[in-house]
Amino acid sequence: MKKIVLILTLIFSSVANAELYWQSIPAVCGTSDDVQNYVNVKELKPVHISLGRESGNPNGEPVYMITYYENEDQTLVTVDIPSAEETCILYHTFNKTEVIN
Numbered sequence: 001m002k003k004i005v006l007i008l009t010l011i012f013s014s015v016a017n018a019e020l021y022w023q024s025i026p027a028v029c030g031t032s033d034d035v036q037n038y039v040n041v042k043e044l045k046p047v048h049i050s051l052g053r054e055s056g057n058p059n060g061e062p063v064y065m066i067t068y069y070e071n072e073d074q075t076l077v078t079v080d081i082p083s084a085e086e087t088c089i090l091y092h093t094f095n096k097t098e099v100i101n
Helices: 002-012 033-042
Strands: 029-030 045-053 063-072 075-080 087-093
Touching: 029 033, 033 075, 033 087
Parallel strands: none
Antiparallel strands: 029 087, 045 063, 063 075, 075 087
């Protein structure tokens, strides 16, 4: 988890003139297999995968991968860092509601 915080700190520290700050979040981490087993038990399916890139630059080197899972009522987001041996669940939410614009 410390690696994730460090990398995200480096990425967001380059945002010019932004008034962003860190907040404690309820992330949980485990082996990639354990997290995948949890996702499978909850019957969540991946719907989006995206890359976080160095310095928040769309042309920067990939530094982490976000996977967004969902089912009829729930969402769950994981983060993977290439050099880490763990996967972290950033959040698992319930009562998903579609917003129609």
